[in-house]
Every structure is written in structure tokens, then in C-alpha cells.
Amino acid sequence: MAESNFVDYVKILCRSGKGGAGAMHLYRAKYVPKGGPDGGDGGRGGNIYLRANRNLWTLLHLKYSRHVFAGNGSPGGANRSFGKDGEDKTIEVPCGTAVFDADSGEFLCEVMQDGEEVVLLKGGRGGLGNWHFKSATNQTPRYAQPGEPAVERSVILELKLLADVGLVGFPNAGKSTLLSTISAARPKIADYPFTTLEPNLGIVSYRDNRSFVMADIPGIIEGASEGKGLGLRFLRHVERNAVLLFMIPADTDSIRKEYEILLRELTAFNPELQDKQRVLAVTKCDMLDDELIEAMKADLPDVPVAFISSVTGQGISELKDLLWRELNDEKNRVMTMTHRNLDARHRVEEEDNFDTGYVDEEIDADDYADEEEDW
Ligand SMILES: Nc1nc2c(ncn2[C@@H]2O[C@H](COP(=O)(O)OP(=O)(O)OP(=O)(O)O)[C@@H](O)[C@H]2O)c(=O)[nH]1
Numbered sequence: 001m002a003e004s005n006f007v008d009y010v011k012i013l014c015r016s017g018k019g020g021a022g023a024m025h026l027y028r029a030k031y032v033p034k035g036g037p038d039g040g041d042g043g044r045g046g047n048i049y050l051r052a053n054r055n056l057w058t059l060l061h062l063k064y065s066r067h068v069f070a071g072n073g074s075p076g077g078a079n080r081s082f083g084k085d086g087e088d089k090t091i092e093v094p095c096g097t098a099v100f101d102a103d104s105g106e107f108l109c110e111v112m113q114d115g116e117e118v119v120l121l122k123g124g125r126g127g128l129g130n131w132h133f134k135s136a137t138n139q140t141p142r143y144a145q146p147g148e149p150a151v152e153r154s155v156i157l158e159l160k161l162l163a164d165v166g167l168v169g170f171p172n173a174g175k176s177t178l179l180s181t182i183s184a185a186r187p188k189i190a191d192y193p194f195t196t197l198e199p200n201l202g203i204v205s206y207r208d209n210r211s212f213v214m215a216d217i218p219g220i221i222e223g224a225s226e227g228k229g230l231g232l233r234f235l236r237h238v239e240r241n242a243v244l245l246f247m248i249p250a251d252t253d254s255i256r257k258e259y260e261i262l263l264r265e266l267t268a269f270n271p272e273l274q275d276k277q278r279v280l281a282v283t284k285c286d287m288l289d290d291e292l293i294e295a296m297k298a299d300l301p302d303v304p305v306a307f308i309s310s311v312t313g314q315g316i317s318e319l320k321d322l323l324w325r326e327l328n329d330e331k332n333r334v335m336t337m338t339h340r341n342l343d344a345r346h347r348v349e350e351e352d353n354f355d356t357g358y359v360d361e362e363i364d365a366d367d368y369a370d371e372e373e374d375w
């Protein structure tokens with residue numbers, strides 16, 4: 001997937017700024033003998049922020065700027081002057097991006113709403129100047145605090161698209177066709193498996209100017225949780241959907257069996273997906289007559305079912321009603337997803353092995369700067 005523009009997983013190197021050193025300085029002036037300590041504090045090192053921006057759809061831009069370094073704080077000066085704070089850096093990401101530590105996989109933070117901002121790495125505090133350390137017993141402290149060191153971390157940013165309804169089904173089930181008939185999205189449609197290689201989002205308009213977002217993701221096959229087909233890497237995009245719409249063609253031998261295979265693959269990816277509300281759409285119903293559909297009803301899984309055809313439009317408005325009802329059901333609205341650490345199986349090796357290619361230049365040199373301050 002290296003050439004794809006849809007980037008939902010990227011590894012970058014971040015470093016906050018180090019704090020400026022506090023100054024060691026003694027006041028000197030004509031006729032003022034022993035003017036006393038007056039070294040000021042060092043400035044704070046720059047922070048690294050993560051900010052959600054609804055105008056972004058993927059993490060592609062980060063592939064081309066994998067180093068995010070905040071500025072260092074300046075050292076304090078004579079006359080109790082403060083050092084300047086280091087420059088902050090903000091990483092703009094699409095809504096729904098989570099950040100994990102690249103080495104341990106630990107969850108660090110995430111942003112959901114447009115404009116939401118969190119601190120990803122805090123800059124080091126500036127050191128205190130020697131002026132702070134004067135006391136009755138030590139009126140001429142000849143030392144000052146160094147600034148706190150910078151924090152450097154390789155992090156993985158993972159985007160989970162925010163949609164209301166996620167389409168789940170085997171390849172060729174008609175997922176993209178449905179999305180293209182009920183929204184303005186124009187995903188590629190063809191009668192071979194894995195036509196869709198990256199997720200598509202579409203806005204489905206409903207009655208009275210209401211709408212919801214639907215996500216079409218690449219097809220899943222049996223064994224996907226072990227990496228078959230396109231694997232399960234796109235399933236992360238249904239983790240945040242309120243409702244999952246399972247899609248199974250009407251000409252399938254056993255709809256119940258296919259449904260169970262899909263469900264099994266989903267729970268192998270993330271057991272919490274089992275708790276999501278599910279709806280089943282039996283697709284391509286134009287290929288069957290009413291009699292066959294009646295016969296099929298005898299053996300269906302125990303979830304709300306719609307019989308649809310994206311070609312003739314049969315059952316589509318019933319399906320929309322059904323989805324709307326489920327979406328607005330109070331019990332499906334709570335976002336139950338807990339913050340899990342990055343699962344080793346959900347990692348994308350290609351990115352993980354990416355060498356951020358940076359030769360570390362003395363990260364904590366001059367932490368003890370200003371040692372040679374003139375006395
Ligand atoms: N007769 C009929 N054919 C359909 C219907 N919906 C989709 N198809 C056909 O089924 C084939 C697969 O449709 P897609 O929408 O590409 O299937 P998909 O689930 O997105 O497949 P992948 O992207 O490969 O996972 C296409 O040839 C469609 O024309 C339908 O309602 N009736």
C-alpha cells in the first residue's frame with residue numbers, strides 16, 4: 001500500500017524543547033560592591049501539541065515531515081531577566097487520530113473534535129537563576145539550576161475514521177455499490193474481489209435534511225485475522241462506528257454461516273466489536289424472487305435484517321429507516337471503546353521499521369550552560 005494516498009498509520013519522531021538554564025550572575029556596578037546574585041530563570045522548552053483539523057482526511061502530510069522538534073528555551077540572563085520560551089510545535093491531524101508510543105505501544109492521547117488540542121510532549125522547565133537561592137546563610141549562591149532536558153519519542157499516529165455506520169462484508173458483497181447509490185461518494189465498483197483497497201466515506205442524506213456518515217471498507221475474508229486477503233488493518237475504521245452493517249449477497253449458500261465467519265473475524269481483531277449494534281443487509285435481492293426470499297427468512301441470524309438491491313432500489317429506504325433508528329437508539333450512542341494500547345497484531349510493519357533517519361545531535365549538551373558566565 002506504499003503508493004496509496006490514504007494514510008492511516010504513520011510513525012514520526014517528536015522532540016520537545018529543553019528548558020533554558022538558569023543564570024548564575026552577580027550584580028556589579030560602580031560603587032555597588034557585592035551587588036548580590038541576580039541571575040534570571042531559563043525559559044521553558046517548547047511543547048508539542050496535537051490538534052484535530054476537520055479539513056484533513058488522512059495522515060499523508062506527516063509522511064513527508066516525520067521530524068517534529070520544538071524549540072529550546074533560552075537561558076536566563078543577568079539582572080533577573082528571564083530566558084525566552086522555546087517555540088511550540090503543533091501537529092495537525094484529522095479528527096479521530098490516536099497516538100501511541102512506537103516502542104511500547106502505550107496509548108498516549110487522541111483528538112476527536114475539530115480544534116481539540118492536547119499536549120503530546122511537554123517541554124522541559126527552565127532552570128531557576130541563582131537569585132532564587134540566596135538565603136540568610138548563603139548570600140552569594142554561585143550556582144543556578146540547569147533546565148530540564150528535552151523529551152524525545154518515536155510515536156505512531158493512527159487514524160480511525162469517524163463514521164456512524166460501517167459496512168462489513170466479504171469482497172463483492174456490494175458494499176461500494178450501496179455507498180454509491182445512497183451517497184455522493186463514487187467508490188470503484190467491479191465484479192472482482194478486492195476492488196476497494198482503501199476506505200471510502202459517504203454522507204447519506206435522510207429525511208428532513210438529516211444525514212449520517214457511512215464508511216465502506218475493503219472486504220474481509222475468512223482468515224483475515226491471520227493476515228489473509230488485505231488482512232484486518234482496515235477494521236480499525238469500524239471501531240468507532242455506532243452501528244455495523246453486515247452485507248451478504250442473497251445468492252450465498254448459508255447467510256447465517258457467512259454472518260458468523262464475519263463476526264468471528266471481527267472479534268478476533270478486537271473483542272469489543274462484539275458489543276456493537278449490528279444490522280444485516282441481504283444484498284442483490286433483485287436476483288431472487290419473493291418465494292426464495294421467504295425461504296431464506298427461515299434461517300437468518302438474530303439481528304435486524306433488510307433485503308435490498310442497490311440496482312433496483314428495492315428495500316433501500318427501509319434500510320435507511322432501520323439504520324437511522326439504530327443510530328438514534330440511546331444504547332448505541334455511548335462510545336464504549338476504551339483506550340487500548342496498540343495491539344502487536346495491529347501494527348503495520350512497514351511503518352514500524354521506518355528509520356526516521358535522524359542522527360541525534362547532542363540532545364542534552366549545554367544543559368549546564370552559562371558555567372563560564374563572567375564574574
Ligand atoms: N444484481 C446486482 N448486482 C449487484 C448489486 N450490488 C452490487 N452488485 C454487483 O456486485 C459486484 C461487486 O460490487 P462491489 O460494490 O464492487 O462490491 P464490494 O463489496 O464493494 O467489493 P470489494 O470492494 O471487492 O470488497 C459488482 O459487479 C456490482 O455490479 C445488486 O444489488 N444487484
Ligand SMILES: [Mg+2]
Binds near residue numbers: 175177189218
Ligand atoms: Mg468495494
